[in-house]
Amino acid sequence: MKKDDISTEEKIINASIELFSEKGFDSTKTSEIAKNAGVAEGTIFRYFKTKKDILMSIVTKAIQFFSEKFIVLPLNKVLHSEKPEEEILADLLKDRYEMISKNFSIIKVIGTEALTKEKIREKLVEHIAIKTLEIGEEFYQNGIEKGIFRDLPPRTVVRSLFGSIMMLIAEQQFFPHDKKSKDVDKEISTIVEIFMNGIKSRKEQ
Amino acid sequence: MKKDDISTEEKIINASIELFSEKGFDSTKTSEIAKNAGVAEGTIFRYFKTKKDILMSIVTKAIQFFSEKFIVLPLNKVLHSEKPEEEILADLLKDRYEMISKNFSIIKVIGTEALTKEKIREKLVEHIAIKTLEIGEEFYQNGIEKGIFRDLPPRTVVRSLFGSIMMLIAEQQFFPHDKKSKDVDKEISTIVEIFMNGIKSRKEQ
DNA sequence: CCTCCAAGTGAGTGCTCACTCATTTTTATT
DNA sequence: AATAAAAATGAGTGAGCACTCACTTGGAGG
Numbered sequence: 001m002k003k004d005d006i007s008t009e010e011k012i013i014n015a016s017i018e019l020f021s022e023k024g025f026d027s028t029k030t031s032e033i034a035k036n037a038g039v040a041e042g043t044i045f046r047y048f049k050t051k052k053d054i055l056m057s058i059v060t061k062a063i064q065f066f067s068e069k070f071i072v073l074p075l076n077k078v079l080h081s082e083k084p085e086e087e088i089l090a091d092l093l094k095d096r097y098e099m100i101s102k103n104f105s106i107i108k109v110i111g112t113e114a115l116t117k118e119k120i121r122e123k124l125v126e127h128i129a130i131k132t133l134e135i136g137e138e139f140y141q142n143g144i145e146k147g148i149f150r151d152l153p154p155r156t157v158v159r160s161l162f163g164s165i166m167m168l169i170a171e172q173q174f175f176p177h178d179k180k181s182k183d184v185d186k187e188i189s190t191i192v193e194i195f196m197n198g199i200k201s202r203k204e205q
Numbered sequence: 206m207k208k209d210d211i212s213t214e215e216k217i218i219n220a221s222i223e224l225f226s227e228k229g230f231d232s233t234k235t236s237e238i239a240k241n242a243g244v245a246e247g248t249i250f251r252y253f254k255t256k257k258d259i260l261m262s263i264v265t266k267a268i269q270f271f272s273e274k275f276i277v278l279p280l281n282k283v284l285h286s287e288k289p290e291e292e293i294l295a296d297l298l299k300d301r302y303e304m305i306s307k308n309f310s311i312i313k314v315i316g317t318e319a320l321t322k323e324k325i326r327e328k329l330v331e332h333i334a335i336k337t338l339e340i341g342e343e344f345y346q347n348g349i350e351k352g353i354f355r356d357l358p359p360r361t362v363v364r365s366l367f368g369s370i371m372m373l374i375a376e377q378q379f380f381p382h383d384k385k386s387k388d389v390d391k392e393i394s395t396i397v398e399i400f401m402n403g404i405k406s407r408k409e410q
Numbered sequence: 411c412c413t414c415c416a417a418g419t420g421a422g423t424g425c426t427c428a429c430t431c432a433t434t435t436t437t438a439t440t
Numbered sequence: 441a442a443t444a445a446a447a448a449t450g451a452g453t454g455a456g457c458a459c460t461c462a463c464t465t466g467g468a469g470g
Contacts, residue, residue: 008417024321026231030458040419045459085405108320115317116229121379140404150406156395157404159376163368171364174326190361198403199345199362200290201355213447235428245449250429 009047011037013061016054021105025055025113055113059120062106067127069099075135085148090192093165097188100169108173133158157195164191214252216242218266221259226310230260230318260318264325267311272332274304280340290353295397298370302393305374313378338363362400369396 006014015036019028030051034041048054074092081088100107114121136158143149149157168187211219220241224233235256239246253259279297286293305312319326341363348354354362373392 022321024231026229027321029456034420041458042420042460043418046417049459051458112317112320115313116227116232125380144406147406149404150402152399152404153395156373156392157399159372160365160369160396160399163370163372164365165368166372167364167368168361175330187361190358191365194357194362194365194400194403196403196405197355198399198401199354199357200401201349201352234426239450246428247430247450248448251447254429256428 008037008039008043011039012044012047012054013058017058017106017109020055020058020109021112025109055109058106059110059113059123062103062110063123063127066103067131070096070128071131071135078139079135079142085143086192086196089195090189093161093188093191094185096165097169097184100165101172104169104173132162136161161191161195164195213242213244213248216244217249217252217259218263222263222311222314225260225263225314226317230314260314263311264315264318264328267308267315268328268332271308272336275301275333276336276340283340283344284347290348291397291401294400295394298366298393298396299390301370302374302389305370306377309374309378337367341366366396366400369400 012033015033016028019032019036030044031041033054034044037044044054048057074095077095078088078092083091110120110124114124133155137154140149140154140157144151144154165188168184168191172184217238220238221233224237224241235249236246238259239249242249249259253262279300282300283293283297288296315325315329319329338360342359345354345359345362349356349359370393373389373396377389
């Protein structure tokens, strides 16, 4: 009889994500994973050949999951929308913000490991970064052609937008204020405002 | 007689920074540090009580160094300059870009470890993040009062600018193109352009 | 109720690696 | 040149931890 309809493998994976994101991969002992997952240490090695296999399994599955949620979905939502660009952008950033916040543990694990492990970095680039950039650049390029956006290098615009959102998330995650979600909406619309209209005051207007 | 006028301690520190930034703290063996530094393994422990002490020494020194270079210097340069705001911003970003790029190894080490080690994160926040934000916000607030900048939340503007620069650096560091430094200047002036004037095309103008 | 097998267990093992310390080498002092 | 002190060495040690394996448990099928 299953306790919770959650498989042993999932219990191990979930415990690992939590611990890896808290303490890092190397500082997490397999004995801790076992304890947190509520299984014996030996059980772990019936599902994963090595500790590193747990990490790679997490990374591979997550990248697959995100490459769908991050790319296929927004591609249709964003590129074929009839809303004004301002709203599309706000929707997109909000979407991204929520997705990243909700999955922050796992993203933190992947991000941390990507810094020192080329193999993980390559997967991230190949399956996430390149495609995300391509879609973003295409969106911006379309905007230029429609006369909505100024003729600036799309790559730079997209990268800067992404950096702005990432820093917002980092701030929220690492210095959590007890703020309401309304502030997030406001932050995001401010970011959209900055990118759309700039920060320079226009006296002549 | 000293070989190079570089002390044993410095040799150990330098080797550690290089290895930590490449492979991460945990995956770096003290034997490797010794080999790279050109000293015996035992020598390391005459200068540092533990391996972790090496890391903490690196972090502490670097944070001290950066809190001067990043804060005192720009405070005077930026807040008391007579140049137009556009140029100040470009100078500032260029300055930051070069500082971070030049010291990327050590910044990568601190950043990586800050993700999982609260103690390091706290130091980073206390000595770098808060002060940097304060100065940036003050600069922007002044600009608002002078009628140069629009009345947007300074924190959001500064954070987004920082995110944009960090992503530029990340791209350069992790997918190094054989680009010339001219591209960097162009990237930075594009970022300034985006922030000053926004991306929206102004037909009426 | 018995049989069988997959799933789970956890004490034990061996290997890796941070750290020690008795010894050697270098430097400073007279 | 002699002596003392400081610095450096690296083989050795022990602790921690990933992983193993002989054994137990649970439950499906007859």
